[in-house]
Amino acid sequence: MQDSDFKVVIVGAGLGGASCAIACARQGMRVVLLDQVPKFFPLGDSVGFGSNSTKLFKRWGLYDDMWAISSRAQESVMRNYDGTIITTDPTLGEAEKTYGHKGLIGHRGQYHEIFIKHCKKNGVDVRMGERIDRYDVIKPSIFLQSGEEIVADAVIAADGVKSTGRTQVLGFEDAPIHSGYAVWRAYSDAAIFRDDPLISPLLKAGDTTQLWIGPDQHGFVTVIRDGNEINAVLTHKDEADISEGWNFPANRDDILQALEGWDPLFKRVWEKIGNIIDWKLVYRPCLDKWVADSGLVAIMGDAAHPFLPTSTQGASQAVEDGATIALCLAKAGKENVPLALHTYFAIRYEYVKAAQQVGISQRDKWHNLHDKETMEMTKELDTSKGILDSYHLWIHDAEQEVEDSWEKISSIINARGSKEEAANARL
Known part of the structure; x- marks a missing residue:
C-alpha cells in the first residue's frame, strides 16, 4: 500500500x-x-x-x-426491423460460466x-x-x-x-468530429406501458434486452428492475452540425418517420415514451x-x-x-x-x-445487411458467437x-x- x-x-x-x-x-x-x-x-x-x-x-x-x-435478463433477442427474430443470444445468462463473471x-x-x-x-x-x-x-x-x-x-x-x-x-x-450518426435515447418508468396490448406482454416476461436492426439504423429496448423500467435507444444517420454541443430534446415525429415500416412493438415504445434526448455521436x-x-x-x-x-x-x-x-x-x-x-x-x-x-x-x-430500396435482408449475418x-x-x-x-x-x-x-x- x-x-x-x-x-x-x-x-x-x-x-x-x-x-x-x-x-x-x-x-x-x-x-x-x-x-x-x-x-x-x-x-x-x-x-x-x-x-x-x-x-x-x-x-x-x-x-x-x-x-x-x-x-436479470438471461438472453438478448435480435430481431429484423420488422420484428422477425433473427437469433436469441444466451451470453447474458452464460457469462459467468464462459468469462468468469456476469x-x-x-x-x-x-x-x-x-x-x-x-x-x-x-x-x-x-x-x-x-x-x-x-x-x-x-x-x-x-x-x-x-x-x-x-x-x-x-x-x-x-x-x-x-x-x-x-x-x-x-x-x-x-x-x-461528428461520426455522421446520432442516437435517440429515453428512459421511463414502465407504468405508462402496462395497459398497452403490444408492450405489456414484454413487461410481464420480466427483464429483457431486445435489438432491432435495419437499413442505416438499429435500436434497443431494455427492460430492467423486474419489468418496472424501460430504456429505448435508436442509432441513425445524422449530419447535423454539433459544434456547440450534442444533447438536444428530440422531435418525436422525426423518430416515427424513421421507423416507418418497422416492428409495431418497437414503434409503439417511441410513440409513448417521454423525455427523449437527441444525442449526436462525436468521435x-x-x-x-x-x-x-x-x-x-x-x-x-x-x-x-x-x-x-x-x-x-x-x-x-x-x-x-x-x-x-x-x-x-x-x-x-x-x-x-x-x-x-x-x-x-x-x-x-x-x-x-x-x-x-x-x-x-x-x-x-x-x-448494411439490407437493400436500401426493397428493405430485404441481402447479406447473411453470422451470430454463431x-x-x-x-x-x-x-x-x-x-x-x-x-x-x-x-x-x-x-x-x-x-x-x-x-x-x-x-x-x-x-x-
Missing part, C-alpha cells in the same frame, strides 16, 4: 474518473476527485458493463450494490450514485461544482476558477470527449499521446479514446484505464510517476485502439495485465528515458 503522501488529483467524476479514484484510493493514495457539476442526479439511460469490468467491481467491493439494481446492465445514473458512494467510502475527497481554469503540467497542479491551486504528484484528466485536460496533454486543441480516433511531456499528467477514458455505443465497451474500457493507472502508480511509487503513466499508456494503447474499432465495424455490419463482436473483450483482466507486463514494459520505458536523458546531456 502507498502512504497517504502520494496525492492524485482526478478531473471528471464520471464512471471512468470515479473508477480511477476508487482504484487509486484502494492502493493507499490520497485522492481528490473533482467535477464541475454541482450535484449528481440519477439521470440518464441504461449502460452495460462486460465481464472485463465486473471482475474489477468484485475486487473493489462495488459488485453487490450494482447487481442489486441490474437487469455482465451488468442497468441505469447509468443509479450506477453512478454507487460509484460516488464507494469513492467516499474509500476516503476519496469528492469536490463538486469545481470548474478547472488551467493545468500546470510541470508541478503538476490544477487551478480552479476560484483561484485555488491544488498540487498533486499525478493529475489524471477523465473529463470526457470535450476534455480540457487533453489540450494540456497534447499542447493544442483537438476537437472531436475521434484513439489518440497516440495520453501523457504530457512532463510525465505527470495523463488523460483516460473518452478524453483519449471515445467509443461508439455499438461497441458496448465505452464504460468498461474507461474502468480498465482507471484500474491500470492505479496499479501502475502503485508499482512505480510517487517518485516515479512519469514511469507509471508512460507504462499505463504503453499497456493500454494498442489494446484500446483495436477495441475502439469494434464499435465502428459492428455498426457498419448491422446497418453471439450478437456482439465485442464479447472477446470480456475475458480481459486489466489488473492482471499490469501484473504480467509491468516488469518488461516499465524496463523498456526506463531504458528509453535514460537514453533520452543522456542524449540531452550531450547537447
Whole structure:
C-alpha cells in the first residue's frame, strides 16, 4: 500500500474518473476527485458493463450494490426491423460460466450514485461544482476558477470527449468530429406501458434486452428492475452540425418517420415514451499521446479514446484505464510517476485502439445487411458467437495485465528515458 503522501488529483467524476479514484484510493493514495457539476442526479439511460469490468467491481467491493439494481435478463433477442427474430443470444445468462463473471446492465445514473458512494467510502475527497481554469503540467497542479491551486504528484484528466485536460496533454486543441450518426435515447418508468396490448406482454416476461436492426439504423429496448423500467435507444444517420454541443430534446415525429415500416412493438415504445434526448455521436480516433511531456499528467477514458455505443465497451474500457493507472502508480511509487503513466499508456494503447474499432465495424455490419430500396435482408449475418463482436473483450483482466507486463514494459520505458536523458546531456 502507498502512504497517504502520494496525492492524485482526478478531473471528471464520471464512471471512468470515479473508477480511477476508487482504484487509486484502494492502493493507499490520497485522492481528490473533482467535477464541475454541482450535484449528481440519477439521470440518464441504461449502460452495460462486460465481464472485463465486473471482475474489477468484485475486487473493489462495488459488485453487490450494482447487481442489486441490474437487469436479470438471461438472453438478448435480435430481431429484423420488422420484428422477425433473427437469433436469441444466451451470453447474458452464460457469462459467468464462459468469462468468469456476469455482465451488468442497468441505469447509468443509479450506477453512478454507487460509484460516488464507494469513492467516499474509500476516503476519496469528492469536490463538486469545481470548474478547472488551467493545468500546470510541470508541478503538476490544477487551478480552479476560484483561484485555488491544488498540487498533486499525478493529475489524471477523465473529463470526457470535450476534455480540457487533453489540450494540456497534447499542447493544442483537438476537437472531436461528428461520426455522421446520432442516437435517440429515453428512459421511463414502465407504468405508462402496462395497459398497452403490444408492450405489456414484454413487461410481464420480466427483464429483457431486445435489438432491432435495419437499413442505416438499429435500436434497443431494455427492460430492467423486474419489468418496472424501460430504456429505448435508436442509432441513425445524422449530419447535423454539433459544434456547440450534442444533447438536444428530440422531435418525436422525426423518430416515427424513421421507423416507418418497422416492428409495431418497437414503434409503439417511441410513440409513448417521454423525455427523449437527441444525442449526436462525436468521435475521434484513439489518440497516440495520453501523457504530457512532463510525465505527470495523463488523460483516460473518452478524453483519449471515445467509443461508439455499438461497441458496448465505452464504460468498461474507461474502468480498465482507471484500474491500470492505479496499479501502475502503485508499482512505480510517487517518485516515479512519469514511469507509471508512460507504462499505463504503453499497456493500454494498442489494446484500446483495436477495441475502439469494434464499435465502428459492428455498426457498419448491422446497418448494411439490407437493400436500401426493397428493405430485404441481402447479406447473411453470422451470430454463431453471439450478437456482439465485442464479447472477446470480456475475458480481459486489466489488473492482471499490469501484473504480467509491468516488469518488461516499465524496463523498456526506463531504458528509453535514460537514453533520452543522456542524449540531452550531450547537447
